[in-house]
Amino acid sequence: MTDLTLDRLSVTLDGRAVVREASLTLARGELVALLGANGAGKTTLLRAALGLAPRAGGTVSAGGRDPARLAPAERARRIAYLPQSRPVAWPLRVRDLVALGRFAHGAAPGRLGTADAAAVSRALAACGLARFADRPCTTLSGGELARTHVARAMAAEASFLLADEPTAALDPLHQHQVMRLVRNYADAGRGVLVVMHDAALAARAADRLVWMAGGRLVADGSPEATLTTERLAEVYGVRASVRRLARDWLVTVEGAA
């Protein structure tokens, strides 16, 4: 009952089936990576799970309630969402941007209750941003800004976090930093679903890999069980070799399949 459960979720956009009967369970304390080619339907799956995209069929339950039927603020208190595109219209201070994560709790920048201020401080500290807190976010590097957005999503302290490509456009060090942040967040007892492309990075951090192709979830399991040459060919259409090295994975893409 406390899980986030998608049961045969389908989404049709402009007459095209974008997500087909996707079933998925995300438990608290779990980090799950959703892998798939561009256009596989990953973002739509997240949006439909949140109730931001209309469903053609299936059900979603977050702790026993359908997010689409909750008021937006009530939904946001249960599930935090970090979208793929992360524009920032005004040069807010880092602390104020992170404080926006507390919107559903009634907070606003410059008007934080005790609980809100504490949550913002925890998120800033967890993401190593304490010393940037009063800087305008326009002065941050790409990696610092990415961490700020993760901190914004974390500040909600929701039971679940859905993050859409939080590592996109980051260098390897910052990719690892972001994955470590969401790993820690999951270890603190929250369920995290991360959309990403780097299978090796995902395999290192995540408990499970969920593979998506053509709107369907084609595999769901541990990296050992699902990260295979065949899977990479099926999902990404690439010829790749997969090697296991102690805790790490080495995925080498050799060309088109």
Next chain:
Amino acid sequence: MSDRLLLAALAAAGLTALAAACLLGSTPLGVDRVLAALLGGASPGDRIVVWEIRLPRAAAAFTAGAALGASGAALQGLLRNPLAEPGVLGVSATASLAATGVIYYGLVAAGAFLMPIAAIVGALTATALLTVAAARVGSVVTLILVGVGLSSLAGALMALLLNLAPNPFSLADMLNWTLGTVANRSFDDLALAAPFLGSGVVLLAAGRRSLSALTLGEEAAAGVGVDLARARRLVVVGTGLATGASVSIAGAIGFVGIVAPHVVRPLVAHDPARTLAPAALLAGVVLVVADIGVRLAPTDTELRLGVVAALLGAPVFVWIAARRRRSHD
């Protein structure tokens, strides 16, 4: 500077500007005579100058400016662009076109309420069109171009009405709405606009917190719990009411809705929600001061407040536009 200190400073500036507006003018009145007139003493002539000419005029300038400042700040927050403003987006022009239409067809005789209502219907039509366009075009720059188009269309229709004006009196009357002025305003005019302005302000205040979250874009704002449809409705109807009320008081006055939010934004840590109130106060002060300038300017024909506001504001608009970095769009 804390928000409260900023608001207190701006409120003090507003009161000072209103007091100055009572003191200054073609007939010099001393502080003692103005104070006496305000408190109901002094000569009947002084009382008329203060209560029926200077104070209502200054209050009209302040109210019209405050409505535009709040509208500009709210539209900028909703559209996430510092160049959004009722004037630039054609909202003021559409409102003043509707008001002018009422004069043209001689409908003012049918009831004094028709004028503010026409201005507000015009403003709401424009903001509604812009919201539909905003949902379709995606790019804010394109949206501003749509607004500029709307503004040109309203301007062209206005020129048509002026062209076809039945007599010089209605022509002069219509011209006042186009250029923007607070000359000869009475407290009755303000009272007529007050309910619309008041409801507009209430709606904007209800939507202001969503504007902060919209800093992150619509997708993330929805993610943190903003009811996007509701936020859009509040801001669109709120700016429509406030801008319409402002136009019904003073005609179309441009650019003050851009300049005031731009000046106060750094003082409130660039938070769109906290920009609203100080931008309203500052815009009010700016128009009161500009109107004092208009009254004191040694010109044969009195300058129109809207003309002066545009002369001061348009260069600032160009400056803000030119300074924007490519990454912003």
